[in-house]
Amino acid sequence: MESRLSSRADLILDSCIMRLIAVAKRPGMISFATGLPDNSLFDTEGLRRAADEVLSGDDAKGALQYGEAEGLPSLRKRIADRCRKETGIRATWENILLTNGSQECFDLLGKMFLDPGDSIAVENPGYLGALQAYSVYGPRMIGVDLLDHGPDMRQLESALSESPKLFYSIPNHQNPSGVSYSESARREVSEMISGSETVIVEDDAYGELGYRGRAGKALSSMTNNSVMTGSFSKIISPGMRIGWMTVPDWLLPKATQFLEAFCLQAGSFTQRVMDRFLARNDMDAYLKPIRAEYLRKKNLFSDLMEDMLPESFSWNDPDGGMFIWLRTPEGTDAMRLVDAALERKVVLMPGKPFHVRGGDNTVRLNFATASDEEMEEGMRRLREAASAFL
Ligand SMILES: Cc1ncc(COP(=O)(O)O)c(C=O)c1O
The missing domain is CATH 3.40.640.10 (Type I PLP-dependent aspartate aminotransferase-like (Major domain))
Structure with missing residues (x-):
């Protein structure tokens, strides 16, 4: 029956976002992959x-x-x-x-x-x-x-x-x-x-x-x-x-x-x-602790990166949002890092699917979702994955 689908069915880009969310939910996984906000900040x-x-x-x-x-x-x-x-x-x-x-x-x-x-x-x-x-x-x-x-x-x-x-x-x-x-x-x-x-x-x-x-x-x-x-x-x-x-x-x-x-x-x-x-809620007052918490998490995450990731990797220092953009050395395929991390139960989002050209040596890291403990453990695993990758 697939032949009955519209031509748009062949056009739609594959996005791994929802698949990654499912993988990240498996027991023992630490995710730096998705774009989920920090659960603990929801005002239930x-x-x-x-x-x-x-x-x-x-x-x-x-x-x-x-x-x-x-x-x-x-x-x-x-x-x-x-x-x-x-x-x-x-x-x-x-x-x-x-x-x-x-x-x-x-x-x-x-x-x-x-x-x-x-x-x-x-x-x-x-x-x-x-x-x-x-x-x-x-x-x-x-x-x-x-x-x-x-x-x-x-x-x-x-x-x-x-x-x-x-x-x-x-x-x-x-x-x-x-x-x-x-x-x-x-x-x-x-x-x-x-x-x-x-x-x-x-x-x-x-x-x-x-x-x-x-x-x-x-x-x-x-x-x-x-x-x-x-x-x-x-x-x-x-x-x-x-x-x-x-x-x-x-x-x-x-x-x-x-x-x-x-x-x-x-x-x-x-x-x-x-x-x-x-x-x-006054919006500015409401946002103040949320912005402060994401800044704290970003700083913790980038300090861990600084301590644990190889010098040949580079990354930026964003002033907002939830993501750090990681580059592995020019000419390498970051998908191998993603696979090595997955073997160690860390989920990463490769940068390539975000590109219409290039981007082979890029990875998107989300520092917002993981707890402090998960960040530390996840970064230790990522260090091992990076050694295997290099
Ligand atoms: C840049 C950007 N735009 C739009 C969205 C869609 O968000 P929502 O549909 O939840 O408003 C997202 C979700 O991750 C996003 O990262």
């Missing part, structure tokens, strides 16, 4: 109270009913207020469309913009989950190398000369590399985009996880050819599946229609719970 008590308030309030039945296609207005207002204050984007609550996680936005944007054979510019490396979502629509992906402070501008210029429909970018604490764009890179990218017919998809999944605050102004505050995507997954809970798109006025009617056709609406119950939760 605060969310329980918020859910209680929703279910015991005057409009409990309304919370269990269908809601507006665009999402709960009061939550959209909170998001728009935060967005204006933090990113400089002049969005009103009507520009915010709520989705089931921000992952859904990539599929929606693919549906809205991409016909087979169209092109999309992507960071190289780029976030695999989004590349997988776009791949279904059969675009030609033009890789733009991501350097230490933003995209390679010459490559971006050349990519834009091919008039791609979209440029997918993560300017803050990128997954997988941890890189953030510098202020000048942000200005340059938004100027280039403004002078083109390309729409930038600015993925802000880690924007609130800068250890010392936001890494910089949003590209979407400097150009109107843009959609920003956001999420509560990395700061409050991925299980609640609440993401959003900040959509410019010119795209709003179509985006709303697409959203409605796609899922009618994102889950209204979790939106109400999130709305209550946010009403009780």
